[in-house]
Amino acid sequence: MTRGTPPDQLVEHALERSRGHGCVVLLDESRTANLRWASNTLTTNGATRNRSMTVVAVTGDGPGASAGVLSRCVADTDDVAALVADAEAVADASPPEQSAMPLVRGAASPQFTDPPAESGIDVFEPVVGPLAEVLAASRTDGIDQYGYAEHVVTTTYLATSAGLRHRHVQPSGHLTVTAKKDAASTWTGVATRDFTDVDLGALDVDLRTRLEWSQRRVPLSPGRYRAVLPPTSVADLMVYAYWEMSALAAHEGRTVYSDPGRGTKVGRRLTDSRVSLRSDPEHPGQECSSVVLAHASSPVSSVFDNGLASPATGWVEGGVLRALVQTRHSASLTGLATTPGVDNLVLSVDGGTGSVRDLAARLDEGVLVTSLWYIREVDPRTLLLTGLTRDGVYWVSGGEVVGAVDNFRFNESPIDLLSRIHDAGVTRPTLSREWGEWFPRTSMPALTVDGFNVSTLSEAR
Amino acid sequence: MPLDPSFASLPLDVLADAAIDRARGLGASHVDVRVERTRSRHLSLRDCVLSGMHDGEDVGVAVRVVLDGTWGFASTVDLTPEAARQAAETAVTVATMSRPLTKRRIELADEPAWRGTWVAPYALDPFDVRVSDAVAVLADYSERVLAHRAVTHVTATLDAVRENAFYADSAGARTLQQRVRVAPVLEALGVDPDAGSFDTMRSLAAPVGRGFEYVTGEDGVHDWDAELGELGDLLAERMAAPSLPAGRYDLVIEPSNLWLTIHESVGHATELDRALGYEANYAGTSFATPDRLGSLRYGSELMNVTGDRTVPFGLATVAWDHEGVQAQQWDIVRDGVLVGYQLDRASATLLPGGPGRSNGCAYADSPSHIAIQRMANVSLMPGQDDRSAADLIGDVTDGLYVVGDKSWSIDQQRYNFQFTAQRFYRIRDGELAGQVKDVAYQGRTPDFWAGLAALAGVRTWVLGGAVNCGKAQPGQAAPVSHGAPTALFRDVNVLSTLEEGSS
Numbered sequence: 001m002t003r004g005t006p007p008d009q010l011v012e013h014a015l016e017r018s019r020g021h022g023c024v025v026l027l028d029e030s031r032t033a034n035l036r037w038a039s040n041t042l043t044t045n046g047a048t049r050n051r052s053m054t055v056v057a058v059t060g061d062g063p064g065a066s067a068g069v070l071s072r073c074v075a076d077t078d079d080v081a082a083l084v085a086d087a088e089a090v091a092d093a094s095p096p097e098q099s100a101m102p103l104v105r106g107a108a109s110p111q112f113t114d115p116p117a118e119s120g121i122d123v124f125e126p127v128v129g130p131l132a133e134v135l136a137a138s139r140t141d142g143i144d145q146y147g148y149a150e151h152v153v154t155t156t157y158l159a160t161s162a163g164l165r166h167r168h169v170q171p172s173g174h175l176t177v178t179a180k181k182d183a184a185s186t187w188t189g190v191a192t193r194d195f196t197d198v199d200l201g202a203l204d205v206d207l208r209t210r211l212e213w214s215q216r217r218v219p220l221s222p223g224r225y226r227a228v229l230p231p232t233s234v235a236d237l238m239v240y241a242y243w244e245m246s247a248l249a250a251h252e253g254r255t256v257y258s259d260p261g262r263g264t265k266v267g268r269r270l271t272d273s274r275v276s277l278r279s280d281p282e283h284p285g286q287e288c289s290s291v292v293l294a295h296a297s298s299p300v301s302s303v304f305d306n307g308l309a310s311p312a313t314g315w316v317e318g319g320v321l322r323a324l325v326q327t328r329h330s331a332s333l334t335g336l337a338t339t340p341g342v343d344n345l346v347l348s349v350d351g352g353t354g355s356v357r358d359l360a361a362r363l364d365e366g367v368l369v370t371s372l373w374y375i376r377e378v379d380p381r382t383l384l385l386t387g388l389t390r391d392g393v394y395w396v397s398g399g400e401v402v403g404a405v406d407n408f409r410f411n412e413s414p415i416d417l418l419s420r421i422h423d424a425g426v427t428r429p430t431l432s433r434e435w436g437e438w439f440p441r442t443s444m445p446a447l448t449v450d451g452f453n454v455s456t457l458s459e460a461r
Numbered sequence: 462m463p464l465d466p467s468f469a470s471l472p473l474d475v476l477a478d479a480a481i482d483r484a485r486g487l488g489a490s491h492v493d494v495r496v497e498r499t500r501s502r503h504l505s506l507r508d509c510v511l512s513g514m515h516d517g518e519d520v521g522v523a524v525r526v527v528l529d530g531t532w533g534f535a536s537t538v539d540l541t542p543e544a545a546r547q548a549a550e551t552a553v554t555v556a557t558m559s560r561p562l563t564k565r566r567i568e569l570a571d572e573p574a575w576r577g578t579w580v581a582p583y584a585l586d587p588f589d590v591r592v593s594d595a596v597a598v599l600a601d602y603s604e605r606v607l608a609h610r611a612v613t614h615v616t617a618t619l620d621a622v623r624e625n626a627f628y629a630d631s632a633g634a635r636t637l638q639q640r641v642r643v644a645p646v647l648e649a650l651g652v653d654p655d656a657g658s659f660d661t662m663r664s665l666a667a668p669v670g671r672g673f674e675y676v677t678g679e680d681g682v683h684d685w686d687a688e689l690g691e692l693g694d695l696l697a698e699r700m701a702a703p704s705l706p707a708g709r710y711d712l713v714i715e716p717s718n719l720w721l722t723i724h725e726s727v728g729h730a731t732e733l734d735r736a737l738g739y740e741a742n743y744a745g746t747s748f749a750t751p752d753r754l755g756s757l758r759y760g761s762e763l764m765n766v767t768g769d770r771t772v773p774f775g776l777a778t779v780a781w782d783h784e785g786v787q788a789q790q791w792d793i794v795r796d797g798v799l800v801g802y803q804l805d806r807a808s809a810t811l812l813p814g815g816p817g818r819s820n821g822c823a824y825a826d827s828p829s830h831i832a833i834q835r836m837a838n839v840s841l842m843p844g845q846d847d848r849s850a851a852d853l854i855g856d857v858t859d860g861l862y863v864v865g866d867k868s869w870s871i872d873q874q875r876y877n878f879q880f881t882a883q884r885f886y887r888i889r890d891g892e893l894a895g896q897v898k899d900v901a902y903q904g905r906t907p908d909f910w911a912g913l914a915a916l917a918g919v920r921t922w923v924l925g926g927a928v929n930c931g932k933a934q935p936g937q938a939a940p941v942s943h944g945a946p947t948a949l950f951r952d953v954n955v956l957s958t959l960e961e962g963s964s
Contacts, residue, residue, distance in 0.1 A: 409872070
């Protein structure tokens, strides 16, 4: 046993111990830190360190190969040797896997031997002081704040028996705050890579403005209304639309992107022609892996594709569906280009200008949403989603917020909404309230859409 | 099943002593240590062929301290006394950094220092089954479903987990536990190229705290032969079924659907941490606030709901929770009135006039996460007389019979919900009159439960459940079961999802 072995050496050790036809090794070194508060006082917190190795042991060659995929925390070379042996035993006992392909060949990156990136509870130093001030001011002013800050840095070491050596560092962080005063509630959130750019004071000003808007109540009846959706809510809807973009599922005939029984809708008009939806590993401030890092196979990723380039891809361009999320296997079935998923998402609308406040100022009459919540699929044929507004909906008249209305349940399809755009803002980084925890890198404009379905009202505040 | 010797032989006491001694030496007033190992397996098949497999093993040491009235938490994956001591130091550092942000001191409800070992009842450990044998069972099930002319594609998944958990605290508690769970799912897809449409029908076998014998059906709990034999017909019937117009209908709901409505509208609403606002920034709060304990009319007098961490095969069933509290069963709603909450040791001290003792609802989903107040198996009690589902359907002139969960959503205070189902059958004049489609039922929690008009008997009572209930920041996933009889609800708002989606 060799404790303190560097991560790249543990990965090399795994490959050396491999006795099968092929082997893929992913080692994830993660560091997390979090702070959580409620009613202006800290509730829980934590700092964790984790090292998990995934071994894909391949038995057989090319199509017809079996994969034993096993992930486990590892401390030393003995653990690694046991993991490889166990993964190979699983591979030997497994039937061939559908998406089996030759392993990805590649060169060794010089960064592969670098140590993992570090983080700890001290990452919050830029915000702890301001947070204490904000909480103190909230107590004075009768406002209750509830919030959460999290930082995660994961360094992934990927190596294959076909020669590839790749290291990827992924920082992710976010801070979200809910503020309550009397019967009013509101929310804000930001994504960040390191907390140096989080302006708690500015967030607090925004929260206080919204609480002020809630002092006056305005009645609302179910029906269809012009609605301003902030970037966070647009992200909620677009992330779901992206998660449904499995080329394999579309090909089988089970999604909104299917031409059932015939194939996919790739090449067809899907939305307003001003719309484009793209992913780009180099998107500024939201950089993510430019190669496939697959810890398990699913309809949208294959362990055999580990290390495959995942370049910038336009999913929807000029309103036309251009690509769906592929593995090499699904690309061969669908006859479309191999366009792997990318871990960020950028929506833009040609001609969009301004912020969510600007869109509200340009609105004659309608609702202004703060955030959406509990979004679930009702009908996959149209991608009809249900969900609710949360922490404040406001009525806008003549470009001015005149008061708060009840929260409400909607039933809407994000695809359909992209054909009902009345006004659009400029694309900017945002945190999806519902999905940001799993998909933190999104850039979205605010959108004003026509005929938003206020299905039933909710008295939740 | 015996306790896994490869876990029991870990240096559990040594790790616990190292962390507890170090944290106490640094001034902690309370220290608890969890050493856990969780094995997980996911298998997925598309059209009878293996399309994905993943085995995981999560091991770690979690150290939680109370220092000067403030929590501190840290964890490590290294099972050495040195690493446990380091985690204890980090937990103390986290508490120290957090102290200026803390206004309310943490108090913990008293609990005897339990010592013991518990192994859940199951016959065949899912990790003693070779992958090829498990895949063969799912492939056979898939072939039977795919043989039907209405079925274009079939997917099958199996998730299995085995948990080992050791707990120790500075008051002297030491407990050791082992349990398993399995979640098998088959789904048939029908594609109609002429109509340009598609639909799915899914198996109803609930995830449960049982072994692989549940997957094969050897234990006789789930009738796989019957279900696999009818899935294609049920799918074909639904694809040809008429669309239901929106309106108000009486609903007879099977436990396979009602468990999720209970989970969302009662389970989450009666978590005390939510009711106190701790989840206001994430999972949400609750309309069932502590000031209404003993007076809030939750539903009709037929409504009796218990919290239960002891029910055999329940997904939230244990012997002790992650704070060393003994598993219990208690009333949450009695004769339609709110009478209890789900508690952990910190929140139990905040309940006005409450029991003063935790009812054992603290747990974490992994050693990397702090234990929080989570859900017990929250279940609706059956009716006293032995009525059947057919008896309840017989009481309905114009309504729907609701089978199997599908889509679900509820607001953050647990008022406005909307659910769909695997199958909605029209009821006319006390008889089933075939499936209808494009249906969702929607309600306001206290109004819906006030409409509870009849309960079928204990013979209709089934434990449903979920393995992925989400809560807390950082997010944690939890397994939990909910038992229910078939039940009749009057005058429920029913939406047409076709109309809802027509802009």
